[in-house]
Amino acid sequence: MxxxxxxxxxxxxxxxxxxxxxxxxxxxxxxxxxxxxxxxxxxxxxxxxxxxxxxxxxxxxxxxxxxxxxxxxxxxxxxxxxxxxxxxxxxxxPDDVDAGQFERLVADGRRLLGEGEMALASTVLGEALRLRRGEPLSEFAYAGFADAERAHLDELTLVAIETRVEADLVLGRHRELVGDLDALCREHPLRERLWELLILALYRAGRQAEALRAYTEVRDRLVGELGIDPGPALRALERRILAQDPSLDFAVPAPPRAVAALTSTGNVRERLSSFVGRGAELEQLSDMVRSSRLVTLIGPGGVGKTRLAVEAAAALRQDHRDGAWLIELAGVKEPEGVAPAVAGALGA
Incomplete structure:
Protein backbone atom coordinates (compact mmCIF):
# COMPACT_ATOMS: atom_id res chain seq x y z
CA MET A 1 0.00 0.00 0.00
CA PRO A 94 4.75 1.25 11.46
CA ASP A 95 5.49 4.73 10.07
CA ASP A 96 2.57 4.49 7.64
CA VAL A 97 0.23 4.90 10.62
CA ASP A 98 0.30 8.26 12.38
CA ALA A 99 0.21 6.48 15.73
CA GLY A 100 3.38 4.62 14.77
CA GLN A 101 5.09 7.90 13.89
CA PHE A 102 3.88 9.30 17.21
CA GLU A 103 5.32 6.38 19.17
CA ARG A 104 8.68 6.67 17.42
CA LEU A 105 8.96 10.42 18.00
CA VAL A 106 8.03 10.08 21.66
CA ALA A 107 10.67 7.36 22.10
CA ASP A 108 13.25 9.58 20.35
CA GLY A 109 12.32 12.54 22.54
CA ARG A 110 12.65 10.55 25.75
CA ARG A 111 16.01 9.20 24.61
CA LEU A 112 17.26 12.71 23.83
CA LEU A 113 16.14 13.91 27.25
CA GLY A 114 18.10 11.09 28.86
CA GLU A 115 21.15 12.16 26.85
CA GLY A 116 20.83 15.74 28.10
CA GLU A 117 19.79 17.15 24.71
CA MET A 118 16.95 19.28 26.07
CA ALA A 119 16.36 21.53 23.05
CA LEU A 120 16.30 18.58 20.67
CA ALA A 121 14.04 16.62 23.01
CA SER A 122 11.58 19.52 23.22
CA THR A 123 11.54 19.92 19.43
CA VAL A 124 11.05 16.21 18.69
CA LEU A 125 8.30 15.86 21.29
CA GLY A 126 6.61 18.94 19.84
CA GLU A 127 6.59 17.21 16.45
CA ALA A 128 5.00 14.18 18.10
CA LEU A 129 2.28 16.23 19.78
CA ARG A 130 1.44 17.98 16.51
CA LEU A 131 0.45 14.60 15.09
CA ARG A 132 -2.35 14.39 17.64
CA ARG A 133 -5.05 16.13 15.60
CA GLY A 134 -7.79 14.86 17.92
CA GLU A 135 -8.80 11.89 20.02
CA PRO A 136 -7.48 8.58 18.65
CA LEU A 137 -9.92 6.16 17.05
CA SER A 138 -12.90 8.00 18.53
CA GLU A 139 -15.12 6.49 15.84
CA PHE A 140 -14.61 3.11 17.51
CA ALA A 141 -14.96 4.24 21.11
CA TYR A 142 -17.78 1.74 21.70
CA ALA A 143 -16.49 -1.07 19.52
CA GLY A 144 -14.24 -2.64 22.15
CA PHE A 145 -11.40 -3.69 19.83
CA ALA A 146 -9.81 -0.21 19.93
CA ASP A 147 -9.97 0.29 23.71
CA ALA A 148 -6.41 -0.84 24.44
CA GLU A 149 -4.90 1.28 21.65
CA ARG A 150 -6.90 4.35 22.69
CA ALA A 151 -5.77 3.98 26.31
CA HIS A 152 -2.16 3.42 25.19
CA LEU A 153 -2.10 6.53 22.98
CA ASP A 154 -3.77 8.68 25.64
CA GLU A 155 -1.20 7.61 28.22
CA LEU A 156 1.66 8.10 25.77
CA THR A 157 0.37 11.60 25.03
CA LEU A 158 0.59 12.50 28.71
CA VAL A 159 4.08 11.00 28.88
CA ALA A 160 5.10 13.11 25.85
CA ILE A 161 3.68 16.25 27.46
CA GLU A 162 5.40 15.58 30.77
CA THR A 163 8.72 14.79 29.11
CA ARG A 164 8.57 17.92 26.96
CA VAL A 165 7.71 20.08 29.97
CA GLU A 166 10.66 18.57 31.82
CA ALA A 167 12.94 19.57 28.95
CA ASP A 168 11.41 23.04 28.72
CA LEU A 169 11.90 23.61 32.45
CA VAL A 170 15.60 22.88 32.02
CA LEU A 171 15.60 25.38 29.13
CA GLY A 172 14.18 28.11 31.41
CA ARG A 173 10.64 28.26 30.04
CA HIS A 174 8.99 27.99 33.47
CA ARG A 175 6.96 31.20 33.23
CA GLU A 176 5.29 30.33 29.94
CA LEU A 177 4.55 26.79 31.12
CA VAL A 178 2.53 27.71 34.22
CA GLY A 179 -0.78 28.35 32.47
CA ASP A 180 -0.71 25.16 30.41
CA LEU A 181 0.35 23.06 33.39
CA ASP A 182 -2.40 24.49 35.56
CA ALA A 183 -4.98 23.56 32.89
CA LEU A 184 -3.52 20.07 32.56
CA CYS A 185 -3.68 19.52 36.31
CA ARG A 186 -7.38 20.43 36.20
CA GLU A 187 -7.91 17.89 33.40
CA HIS A 188 -5.91 15.17 35.22
CA PRO A 189 -6.25 16.09 38.91
CA LEU A 190 -4.77 12.84 40.25
CA ARG A 191 -1.69 12.69 38.01
CA GLU A 192 1.12 13.52 40.42
CA ARG A 193 3.83 14.12 37.81
CA LEU A 194 1.88 17.01 36.27
CA TRP A 195 1.43 18.61 39.68
CA GLU A 196 5.12 18.16 40.39
CA LEU A 197 6.01 19.99 37.18
CA LEU A 198 3.48 22.77 37.90
CA ILE A 199 4.83 23.27 41.42
CA LEU A 200 8.40 23.47 40.14
CA ALA A 201 7.43 25.92 37.38
CA LEU A 202 5.64 28.15 39.92
CA TYR A 203 8.61 28.08 42.27
CA ARG A 204 11.08 28.99 39.53
CA ALA A 205 8.76 31.80 38.44
CA GLY A 206 9.13 33.32 41.92
CA ARG A 207 5.67 32.19 43.07
CA GLN A 208 6.64 30.10 46.09
CA ALA A 209 3.35 30.63 47.96
CA GLU A 210 1.33 29.47 44.94
CA ALA A 211 3.64 26.47 44.56
CA LEU A 212 2.93 25.43 48.14
CA ARG A 213 -0.80 26.00 47.68
CA ALA A 214 -0.70 23.73 44.63
CA TYR A 215 0.97 21.05 46.74
CA THR A 216 -1.72 21.39 49.40
CA GLU A 217 -4.41 21.08 46.72
CA VAL A 218 -3.07 17.88 45.21
CA ARG A 219 -2.41 16.39 48.65
CA ASP A 220 -6.00 17.09 49.71
CA ARG A 221 -7.31 15.59 46.46
CA LEU A 222 -5.29 12.41 46.87
CA VAL A 223 -6.30 11.99 50.50
CA GLY A 224 -9.94 12.88 49.90
CA GLU A 225 -10.53 10.84 46.73
CA LEU A 226 -8.11 7.94 47.06
CA GLY A 227 -7.20 7.88 50.74
CA ILE A 228 -3.47 8.07 49.99
CA ASP A 229 -0.71 10.59 50.61
CA PRO A 230 1.36 12.14 47.80
CA GLY A 231 4.21 10.00 46.53
CA PRO A 232 7.84 10.41 47.56
CA ALA A 233 8.71 12.76 44.68
CA LEU A 234 5.99 15.29 45.55
CA ARG A 235 6.72 15.15 49.27
CA ALA A 236 10.43 15.67 48.63
CA LEU A 237 9.68 18.63 46.35
CA GLU A 238 7.62 20.30 49.07
CA ARG A 239 10.44 19.88 51.60
CA ARG A 240 12.96 21.35 49.17
CA ILE A 241 10.71 24.34 48.44
CA LEU A 242 10.23 25.02 52.16
CA ALA A 243 14.00 24.86 52.56
CA GLN A 244 14.50 27.01 49.42
CA ASP A 245 16.91 24.40 48.10
CA PRO A 246 19.28 26.16 45.63
CA SER A 247 19.25 23.09 43.38
CA LEU A 248 15.64 23.92 42.46
CA ASP A 249 16.67 27.22 40.89
CA PHE A 250 17.00 27.53 37.14
CA ALA A 251 20.50 26.81 35.85
CA VAL A 252 21.56 27.84 32.35
CA PRO A 253 21.89 24.61 30.35
CA ALA A 254 24.84 23.69 28.18
CA PRO A 255 24.62 24.86 24.53
CA PRO A 256 22.47 22.39 22.55
CA ARG A 257 23.41 20.58 19.39
CA ALA A 258 22.30 22.24 16.18
CA VAL A 259 18.59 21.83 15.61
CA ALA A 260 18.24 23.60 12.26
CA ALA A 261 16.79 20.58 10.46
CA LEU A 262 14.22 20.04 13.17
CA THR A 263 13.15 23.65 13.69
CA SER A 264 12.64 24.69 10.08
CA THR A 265 9.03 25.48 10.89
CA GLY A 266 9.98 28.02 13.55
CA ASN A 267 10.05 28.17 17.32
CA VAL A 268 6.34 28.42 18.10
CA ARG A 269 5.64 25.77 20.72
CA GLU A 270 2.72 23.37 20.45
CA ARG A 271 0.19 24.32 23.10
CA LEU A 272 -0.29 21.71 25.81
CA SER A 273 -3.82 22.64 26.81
CA SER A 274 -6.94 23.05 24.70
CA PHE A 275 -7.95 26.38 23.12
CA VAL A 276 -11.71 26.68 23.15
CA GLY A 277 -14.25 29.47 22.93
CA ARG A 278 -12.26 31.71 20.57
CA GLY A 279 -12.57 29.85 17.28
CA ALA A 280 -14.20 32.79 15.50
CA GLU A 281 -11.45 35.16 16.62
CA LEU A 282 -8.76 32.68 15.57
CA GLU A 283 -10.32 32.25 12.12
CA GLN A 284 -10.66 36.03 11.68
CA LEU A 285 -7.06 36.63 12.72
CA SER A 286 -5.79 33.86 10.44
CA ASP A 287 -7.63 35.39 7.47
CA MET A 288 -6.15 38.81 8.26
CA VAL A 289 -2.62 37.40 8.47
CA ARG A 290 -3.04 35.71 5.09
CA SER A 291 -4.10 38.98 3.45
CA SER A 292 -1.89 41.53 5.25
CA ARG A 293 1.83 41.92 5.86
CA LEU A 294 1.33 43.30 9.36
CA VAL A 295 -1.44 42.58 11.86
CA THR A 296 -1.41 44.09 15.36
CA LEU A 297 -3.53 42.84 18.25
CA ILE A 298 -4.49 45.48 20.80
CA GLY A 299 -6.37 45.31 24.08
CA PRO A 300 -5.92 45.51 27.85
CA GLY A 301 -3.43 43.25 29.58
CA GLY A 302 -4.57 39.75 30.42
CA VAL A 303 -7.26 39.33 27.74
CA GLY A 304 -5.25 36.71 25.86
CA LYS A 305 -3.63 38.62 22.98
CA THR A 306 -0.41 36.60 23.13
CA ARG A 307 -2.22 33.26 23.36
CA LEU A 308 -4.41 34.14 20.37
CA ALA A 309 -1.38 35.26 18.35
CA VAL A 310 0.55 32.07 19.18
CA GLU A 311 -2.44 29.89 18.23
CA ALA A 312 -2.73 31.70 14.89
CA ALA A 313 1.00 31.35 14.25
CA ALA A 314 0.89 27.63 15.02
CA ALA A 315 -2.07 27.17 12.68
CA LEU A 316 -0.42 29.08 9.83
CA ARG A 317 3.21 28.01 10.08
CA GLN A 318 2.88 25.38 7.35
CA ASP A 319 1.71 28.10 4.95
CA HIS A 320 5.11 29.79 5.14
CA ARG A 321 8.35 28.34 3.86
CA ASP A 322 10.34 29.46 6.91
CA GLY A 323 7.61 28.73 9.44
CA ALA A 324 6.47 30.98 12.28
CA TRP A 325 8.72 32.58 14.88
CA LEU A 326 7.92 34.06 18.28
CA ILE A 327 10.09 37.00 19.38
CA GLU A 328 9.78 37.80 23.10
CA LEU A 329 10.12 41.58 23.55
CA ALA A 330 8.70 41.91 27.07
CA GLY A 331 12.17 42.21 28.54
CA VAL A 332 13.45 44.70 25.93
CA LYS A 333 13.61 48.20 27.44
CA GLU A 334 15.45 50.15 24.71
CA PRO A 335 15.04 50.27 20.90
CA GLU A 336 18.55 48.97 20.32
CA GLY A 337 17.60 45.78 22.14
CA VAL A 338 15.10 44.70 19.48
CA ALA A 339 17.62 43.45 16.90
CA PRO A 340 19.54 41.26 19.40
CA ALA A 341 16.24 39.79 20.63
CA VAL A 342 15.25 38.89 17.07
CA ALA A 343 18.68 37.43 16.34
CA GLY A 344 18.58 35.38 19.51
CA ALA A 345 15.19 33.91 18.72
CA LEU A 346 16.32 33.00 15.21
CA GLY A 347 19.50 31.43 16.52
CA ALA A 348 21.66 33.85 14.60
Whole structure:
Protein backbone atom coordinates (compact mmCIF):
# COMPACT_ATOMS: atom_id res chain seq x y z
CA MET A 1 0.00 0.00 0.00
CA UNK A 2 2.78 2.36 -1.04
CA UNK A 3 2.07 6.03 -0.45
CA UNK A 4 -0.96 5.42 1.80
CA UNK A 5 -1.07 6.63 5.39
CA UNK A 6 -3.67 5.63 7.97
CA UNK A 7 -4.59 8.23 10.56
CA UNK A 8 -5.83 7.28 14.02
CA UNK A 9 -5.79 10.80 15.50
CA UNK A 10 -8.82 12.95 14.75
CA UNK A 11 -11.01 11.63 11.96
CA UNK A 12 -10.10 8.03 11.13
CA UNK A 13 -9.06 7.91 7.47
CA UNK A 14 -6.69 6.51 4.87
CA UNK A 15 -4.76 9.17 2.96
CA UNK A 16 -3.04 8.84 -0.40
CA UNK A 17 -0.96 11.79 -1.61
CA UNK A 18 -2.83 14.07 0.75
CA UNK A 19 -6.29 12.97 -0.42
CA UNK A 20 -8.62 10.88 1.79
CA UNK A 21 -9.66 7.59 0.23
CA UNK A 22 -13.42 6.88 0.26
CA UNK A 23 -13.57 4.01 2.76
CA UNK A 24 -17.31 3.82 3.34
CA UNK A 25 -19.50 1.63 5.48
CA UNK A 26 -19.04 0.79 9.15
CA UNK A 27 -17.78 -2.76 8.48
CA UNK A 28 -15.12 -1.70 5.97
CA UNK A 29 -13.91 1.07 8.23
CA UNK A 30 -13.76 -1.31 11.18
CA UNK A 31 -11.76 -3.84 9.12
CA UNK A 32 -9.31 -1.12 8.10
CA UNK A 33 -8.92 -0.08 11.72
CA UNK A 34 -8.44 -3.66 12.94
CA UNK A 35 -5.76 -4.29 10.32
CA UNK A 36 -4.03 -0.93 10.84
CA UNK A 37 -3.83 -1.58 14.58
CA UNK A 38 -1.41 -4.42 13.80
CA UNK A 39 0.93 -2.19 11.71
CA UNK A 40 1.35 -4.70 8.88
CA UNK A 41 1.09 -7.90 10.94
CA UNK A 42 -1.67 -10.39 10.03
CA UNK A 43 -5.04 -10.58 11.78
CA UNK A 44 -6.85 -13.92 11.72
CA UNK A 45 -10.20 -14.25 9.98
CA UNK A 46 -11.70 -15.55 13.24
CA UNK A 47 -10.65 -12.42 15.10
CA UNK A 48 -12.09 -10.17 12.39
CA UNK A 49 -15.35 -12.10 12.35
CA UNK A 50 -15.62 -11.98 16.14
CA UNK A 51 -15.06 -8.23 16.19
CA UNK A 52 -17.51 -7.53 13.35
CA UNK A 53 -20.23 -10.18 13.72
CA UNK A 54 -19.81 -11.48 17.23
CA UNK A 55 -23.53 -11.16 17.75
CA UNK A 56 -24.14 -14.09 15.37
CA UNK A 57 -26.66 -12.19 13.28
CA UNK A 58 -24.93 -13.07 9.97
CA UNK A 59 -25.65 -16.55 8.58
CA UNK A 60 -22.27 -16.96 6.84
CA UNK A 61 -19.75 -14.57 8.42
CA UNK A 62 -16.80 -16.01 6.45
CA UNK A 63 -18.43 -15.06 3.16
CA UNK A 64 -19.45 -11.70 4.55
CA UNK A 65 -15.84 -11.02 5.58
CA UNK A 66 -14.51 -11.95 2.13
CA UNK A 67 -17.02 -9.60 0.51
CA UNK A 68 -15.98 -6.71 2.75
CA UNK A 69 -12.27 -7.43 2.12
CA UNK A 70 -12.89 -7.43 -1.64
CA UNK A 71 -14.63 -4.07 -1.46
CA UNK A 72 -11.84 -2.63 0.68
CA UNK A 73 -9.28 -3.82 -1.88
CA UNK A 74 -11.18 -2.01 -4.61
CA UNK A 75 -10.90 1.20 -2.59
CA UNK A 76 -7.31 0.88 -1.40
CA UNK A 77 -5.80 -1.06 -4.28
CA UNK A 78 -5.54 -4.77 -5.03
CA UNK A 79 -2.18 -5.13 -3.23
CA UNK A 80 -3.26 -3.18 -0.17
CA UNK A 81 -4.42 -6.22 1.79
CA UNK A 82 -2.16 -9.27 1.88
CA UNK A 83 -3.72 -12.70 2.48
CA UNK A 84 -1.75 -15.49 4.16
CA UNK A 85 -2.40 -18.60 6.24
CA UNK A 86 -2.24 -16.37 9.33
CA UNK A 87 -5.02 -14.08 8.06
CA UNK A 88 -5.16 -10.63 6.51
CA UNK A 89 -2.63 -7.81 6.79
CA UNK A 90 -2.27 -4.29 5.45
CA UNK A 91 0.76 -3.75 3.25
CA UNK A 92 2.12 -1.00 5.50
CA UNK A 93 4.90 -0.38 7.99
CA PRO A 94 4.75 1.25 11.46
CA ASP A 95 5.49 4.73 10.07
CA ASP A 96 2.57 4.49 7.64
CA VAL A 97 0.23 4.90 10.62
CA ASP A 98 0.30 8.26 12.38
CA ALA A 99 0.21 6.48 15.73
CA GLY A 100 3.38 4.62 14.77
CA GLN A 101 5.09 7.90 13.89
CA PHE A 102 3.88 9.30 17.21
CA GLU A 103 5.32 6.38 19.17
CA ARG A 104 8.68 6.67 17.42
CA LEU A 105 8.96 10.42 18.00
CA VAL A 106 8.03 10.08 21.66
CA ALA A 107 10.67 7.36 22.10
CA ASP A 108 13.25 9.58 20.35
CA GLY A 109 12.32 12.54 22.54
CA ARG A 110 12.65 10.55 25.75
CA ARG A 111 16.01 9.20 24.61
CA LEU A 112 17.26 12.71 23.83
CA LEU A 113 16.14 13.91 27.25
CA GLY A 114 18.10 11.09 28.86
CA GLU A 115 21.15 12.16 26.85
CA GLY A 116 20.83 15.74 28.10
CA GLU A 117 19.79 17.15 24.71
CA MET A 118 16.95 19.28 26.07
CA ALA A 119 16.36 21.53 23.05
CA LEU A 120 16.30 18.58 20.67
CA ALA A 121 14.04 16.62 23.01
CA SER A 122 11.58 19.52 23.22
CA THR A 123 11.54 19.92 19.43
CA VAL A 124 11.05 16.21 18.69
CA LEU A 125 8.30 15.86 21.29
CA GLY A 126 6.61 18.94 19.84
CA GLU A 127 6.59 17.21 16.45
CA ALA A 128 5.00 14.18 18.10
CA LEU A 129 2.28 16.23 19.78
CA ARG A 130 1.44 17.98 16.51
CA LEU A 131 0.45 14.60 15.09
CA ARG A 132 -2.35 14.39 17.64
CA ARG A 133 -5.05 16.13 15.60
CA GLY A 134 -7.79 14.86 17.92
CA GLU A 135 -8.80 11.89 20.02
CA PRO A 136 -7.48 8.58 18.65
CA LEU A 137 -9.92 6.16 17.05
CA SER A 138 -12.90 8.00 18.53
CA GLU A 139 -15.12 6.49 15.84
CA PHE A 140 -14.61 3.11 17.51
CA ALA A 141 -14.96 4.24 21.11
CA TYR A 142 -17.78 1.74 21.70
CA ALA A 143 -16.49 -1.07 19.52
CA GLY A 144 -14.24 -2.64 22.15
CA PHE A 145 -11.40 -3.69 19.83
CA ALA A 146 -9.81 -0.21 19.93
CA ASP A 147 -9.97 0.29 23.71
CA ALA A 148 -6.41 -0.84 24.44
CA GLU A 149 -4.90 1.28 21.65
CA ARG A 150 -6.90 4.35 22.69
CA ALA A 151 -5.77 3.98 26.31
CA HIS A 152 -2.16 3.42 25.19
CA LEU A 153 -2.10 6.53 22.98
CA ASP A 154 -3.77 8.68 25.64
CA GLU A 155 -1.20 7.61 28.22
CA LEU A 156 1.66 8.10 25.77
CA THR A 157 0.37 11.60 25.03
CA LEU A 158 0.59 12.50 28.71
CA VAL A 159 4.08 11.00 28.88
CA ALA A 160 5.10 13.11 25.85
CA ILE A 161 3.68 16.25 27.46
CA GLU A 162 5.40 15.58 30.77
CA THR A 163 8.72 14.79 29.11
CA ARG A 164 8.57 17.92 26.96
CA VAL A 165 7.71 20.08 29.97
CA GLU A 166 10.66 18.57 31.82
CA ALA A 167 12.94 19.57 28.95
CA ASP A 168 11.41 23.04 28.72
CA LEU A 169 11.90 23.61 32.45
CA VAL A 170 15.60 22.88 32.02
CA LEU A 171 15.60 25.38 29.13
CA GLY A 172 14.18 28.11 31.41
CA ARG A 173 10.64 28.26 30.04
CA HIS A 174 8.99 27.99 33.47
CA ARG A 175 6.96 31.20 33.23
CA GLU A 176 5.29 30.33 29.94
CA LEU A 177 4.55 26.79 31.12
CA VAL A 178 2.53 27.71 34.22
CA GLY A 179 -0.78 28.35 32.47
CA ASP A 180 -0.71 25.16 30.41
CA LEU A 181 0.35 23.06 33.39
CA ASP A 182 -2.40 24.49 35.56
CA ALA A 183 -4.98 23.56 32.89
CA LEU A 184 -3.52 20.07 32.56
CA CYS A 185 -3.68 19.52 36.31
CA ARG A 186 -7.38 20.43 36.20
CA GLU A 187 -7.91 17.89 33.40
CA HIS A 188 -5.91 15.17 35.22
CA PRO A 189 -6.25 16.09 38.91
CA LEU A 190 -4.77 12.84 40.25
CA ARG A 191 -1.69 12.69 38.01
CA GLU A 192 1.12 13.52 40.42
CA ARG A 193 3.83 14.12 37.81
CA LEU A 194 1.88 17.01 36.27
CA TRP A 195 1.43 18.61 39.68
CA GLU A 196 5.12 18.16 40.39
CA LEU A 197 6.01 19.99 37.18
CA LEU A 198 3.48 22.77 37.90
CA ILE A 199 4.83 23.27 41.42
CA LEU A 200 8.40 23.47 40.14
CA ALA A 201 7.43 25.92 37.38
CA LEU A 202 5.64 28.15 39.92
CA TYR A 203 8.61 28.08 42.27
CA ARG A 204 11.08 28.99 39.53
CA ALA A 205 8.76 31.80 38.44
CA GLY A 206 9.13 33.32 41.92
CA ARG A 207 5.67 32.19 43.07
CA GLN A 208 6.64 30.10 46.09
CA ALA A 209 3.35 30.63 47.96
CA GLU A 210 1.33 29.47 44.94
CA ALA A 211 3.64 26.47 44.56
CA LEU A 212 2.93 25.43 48.14
CA ARG A 213 -0.80 26.00 47.68
CA ALA A 214 -0.70 23.73 44.63
CA TYR A 215 0.97 21.05 46.74
CA THR A 216 -1.72 21.39 49.40
CA GLU A 217 -4.41 21.08 46.72
CA VAL A 218 -3.07 17.88 45.21
CA ARG A 219 -2.41 16.39 48.65
CA ASP A 220 -6.00 17.09 49.71
CA ARG A 221 -7.31 15.59 46.46
CA LEU A 222 -5.29 12.41 46.87
CA VAL A 223 -6.30 11.99 50.50
CA GLY A 224 -9.94 12.88 49.90
CA GLU A 225 -10.53 10.84 46.73
CA LEU A 226 -8.11 7.94 47.06
CA GLY A 227 -7.20 7.88 50.74
CA ILE A 228 -3.47 8.07 49.99
CA ASP A 229 -0.71 10.59 50.61
CA PRO A 230 1.36 12.14 47.80
CA GLY A 231 4.21 10.00 46.53
CA PRO A 232 7.84 10.41 47.56
CA ALA A 233 8.71 12.76 44.68
CA LEU A 234 5.99 15.29 45.55
CA ARG A 235 6.72 15.15 49.27
CA ALA A 236 10.43 15.67 48.63
CA LEU A 237 9.68 18.63 46.35
CA GLU A 238 7.62 20.30 49.07
CA ARG A 239 10.44 19.88 51.60
CA ARG A 240 12.96 21.35 49.17
CA ILE A 241 10.71 24.34 48.44
CA LEU A 242 10.23 25.02 52.16
CA ALA A 243 14.00 24.86 52.56
CA GLN A 244 14.50 27.01 49.42
CA ASP A 245 16.91 24.40 48.10
CA PRO A 246 19.28 26.16 45.63
CA SER A 247 19.25 23.09 43.38
CA LEU A 248 15.64 23.92 42.46
CA ASP A 249 16.67 27.22 40.89
CA PHE A 250 17.00 27.53 37.14
CA ALA A 251 20.50 26.81 35.85
CA VAL A 252 21.56 27.84 32.35
CA PRO A 253 21.89 24.61 30.35
CA ALA A 254 24.84 23.69 28.18
CA PRO A 255 24.62 24.86 24.53
CA PRO A 256 22.47 22.39 22.55
CA ARG A 257 23.41 20.58 19.39
CA ALA A 258 22.30 22.24 16.18
CA VAL A 259 18.59 21.83 15.61
CA ALA A 260 18.24 23.60 12.26
CA ALA A 261 16.79 20.58 10.46
CA LEU A 262 14.22 20.04 13.17
CA THR A 263 13.15 23.65 13.69
CA SER A 264 12.64 24.69 10.08
CA THR A 265 9.03 25.48 10.89
CA GLY A 266 9.98 28.02 13.55
CA ASN A 267 10.05 28.17 17.32
CA VAL A 268 6.34 28.42 18.10
CA ARG A 269 5.64 25.77 20.72
CA GLU A 270 2.72 23.37 20.45
CA ARG A 271 0.19 24.32 23.10
CA LEU A 272 -0.29 21.71 25.81
CA SER A 273 -3.82 22.64 26.81
CA SER A 274 -6.94 23.05 24.70
CA PHE A 275 -7.95 26.38 23.12
CA VAL A 276 -11.71 26.68 23.15
CA GLY A 277 -14.25 29.47 22.93
CA ARG A 278 -12.26 31.71 20.57
CA GLY A 279 -12.57 29.85 17.28
CA ALA A 280 -14.20 32.79 15.50
CA GLU A 281 -11.45 35.16 16.62
CA LEU A 282 -8.76 32.68 15.57
CA GLU A 283 -10.32 32.25 12.12
CA GLN A 284 -10.66 36.03 11.68
CA LEU A 285 -7.06 36.63 12.72
CA SER A 286 -5.79 33.86 10.44
CA ASP A 287 -7.63 35.39 7.47
CA MET A 288 -6.15 38.81 8.26
CA VAL A 289 -2.62 37.40 8.47
CA ARG A 290 -3.04 35.71 5.09
CA SER A 291 -4.10 38.98 3.45
CA SER A 292 -1.89 41.53 5.25
CA ARG A 293 1.83 41.92 5.86
CA LEU A 294 1.33 43.30 9.36
CA VAL A 295 -1.44 42.58 11.86
CA THR A 296 -1.41 44.09 15.36
CA LEU A 297 -3.53 42.84 18.25
CA ILE A 298 -4.49 45.48 20.80
CA GLY A 299 -6.37 45.31 24.08
CA PRO A 300 -5.92 45.51 27.85
CA GLY A 301 -3.43 43.25 29.58
CA GLY A 302 -4.57 39.75 30.42
CA VAL A 303 -7.26 39.33 27.74
CA GLY A 304 -5.25 36.71 25.86
CA LYS A 305 -3.63 38.62 22.98
CA THR A 306 -0.41 36.60 23.13
CA ARG A 307 -2.22 33.26 23.36
CA LEU A 308 -4.41 34.14 20.37
CA ALA A 309 -1.38 35.26 18.35
CA VAL A 310 0.55 32.07 19.18
CA GLU A 311 -2.44 29.89 18.23
CA ALA A 312 -2.73 31.70 14.89
CA ALA A 313 1.00 31.35 14.25
CA ALA A 314 0.89 27.63 15.02
CA ALA A 315 -2.07 27.17 12.68
CA LEU A 316 -0.42 29.08 9.83
CA ARG A 317 3.21 28.01 10.08
CA GLN A 318 2.88 25.38 7.35
CA ASP A 319 1.71 28.10 4.95
CA HIS A 320 5.11 29.79 5.14
CA ARG A 321 8.35 28.34 3.86
CA ASP A 322 10.34 29.46 6.91
CA GLY A 323 7.61 28.73 9.44
CA ALA A 324 6.47 30.98 12.28
CA TRP A 325 8.72 32.58 14.88
CA LEU A 326 7.92 34.06 18.28
CA ILE A 327 10.09 37.00 19.38
CA GLU A 328 9.78 37.80 23.10
CA LEU A 329 10.12 41.58 23.55
CA ALA A 330 8.70 41.91 27.07
CA GLY A 331 12.17 42.21 28.54
CA VAL A 332 13.45 44.70 25.93
CA LYS A 333 13.61 48.20 27.44
CA GLU A 334 15.45 50.15 24.71
CA PRO A 335 15.04 50.27 20.90
CA GLU A 336 18.55 48.97 20.32
CA GLY A 337 17.60 45.78 22.14
CA VAL A 338 15.10 44.70 19.48
CA ALA A 339 17.62 43.45 16.90
CA PRO A 340 19.54 41.26 19.40
CA ALA A 341 16.24 39.79 20.63
CA VAL A 342 15.25 38.89 17.07
CA ALA A 343 18.68 37.43 16.34
CA GLY A 344 18.58 35.38 19.51
CA ALA A 345 15.19 33.91 18.72
CA LEU A 346 16.32 33.00 15.21
CA GLY A 347 19.50 31.43 16.52
CA ALA A 348 21.66 33.85 14.60
Missing amino acids: EGVEVRFFGEFEAIEEGVPLPVRGAKQRAILALLALQRGQPVSADRLIDALWGDGQVANPANALQAQIAQLRRTLGAAAIVTSEAGYALGIG
